[in-house]
Amino acid sequence: MAGFSEAALKGLAELEARSPPPDVVTEPAYARPFRATDRLRPDVAAGGGLIRDEAGHARPHYWGHRERLRMRFLEGGHGPMPDYELLELLLFNAIAKIDVKPLAKRLLAAFGDLNGVIAASEHRIMQIEGADRWVYLQLRVVDAFAQRMAQARVLQREVLSSWDALIAYCRTCMAHRETEQFRVLFLDRKNTMIADEALGTGTVGHVPVYPREVAKRALELNASAVILVHNHPSGDPTPSREDITMTARVIGACEAIDVTVHDHVIIGKDAEVSFRESGLM
Secondary structure, X not given: OOOOOHHHHHHHHHHHHHOOOOOOOOOOOOOOOOOOOOOOOOOOOOOOOEEEOOOOXXXXXXXXXXXXXXXXXXXXXXXXXXXXXXXXXXXXXXXXOOOOHHHHHHHHHHHOOHHHXXXXXXXXXXXXXXXXXXXXXXXXXXXXXXXXXXXXXXXXXXXXXXXXXXXXXXXXXXXXXXXXXXXXXXXXXXXXXXXXXXXXXXXXXXXXXXXXXXXXXXXXXXXOEEEEEXXXXXXXXXXXXXXXXXXXXXXXXXXXXXXXXXXXXXXXXOOEEEOOOOOOO
16 A cells, blocks of 8 residues: 555645645744955955966965864974964964954954053953953963963072072063052062952053051961052053152051061062162161
């Protein structure tokens, strides 16, 4: 006998039940959350367009670029590579398949150099065409590694005898920040750093500092001395009148609990100023 089986007829009935009437206009139940773009536009892909091999097959001009760049890095190190190529290697982890060289160059153009790119805020990064939160994540991971590596050279060590390493650590953490940050390095009786904490974050030109909070935290950590550090996003580390006044107030609060303020260091982009060396305390 010819014809449909009972199971097949049941399947057809179920399909008909799920199908909309022929006169009904339907639309997708799920709309893609991203905007489709032409990844081979000249202003998106450096150089742009397609190239053809000897057989006439077309392919994106950057085909194989990622693997070539990785091998150059592994075989020759980072020394001969320009900043944008190092940034490309990092962006490979955030963005798949497309040419990220234009984005790397846009980031460097916007923030000046690798230091500026790594230190940029999420808001500023997201303003760059082609950047997203995955790009920002990769930059934050690199920043965290840099700070941890620099911190390892000073944490649990006598900092006054390794001052250059301490300054290098502070510069890594603060020199390229876009807003002011006030940090306190807490030391024990042997001047070994037992903690480094940011006790205030402010705007481009101001950070609120509360001397009683510095003193309170020193008591909680059983610290015997502190070093004050803050940055000037303008790049000029020259102390302001407010910086000098604030330092005197912190010194007074710490003296009341028998905690010594060894120094106050202001970090600029290319230099730093020590209050003690400058005779300001």
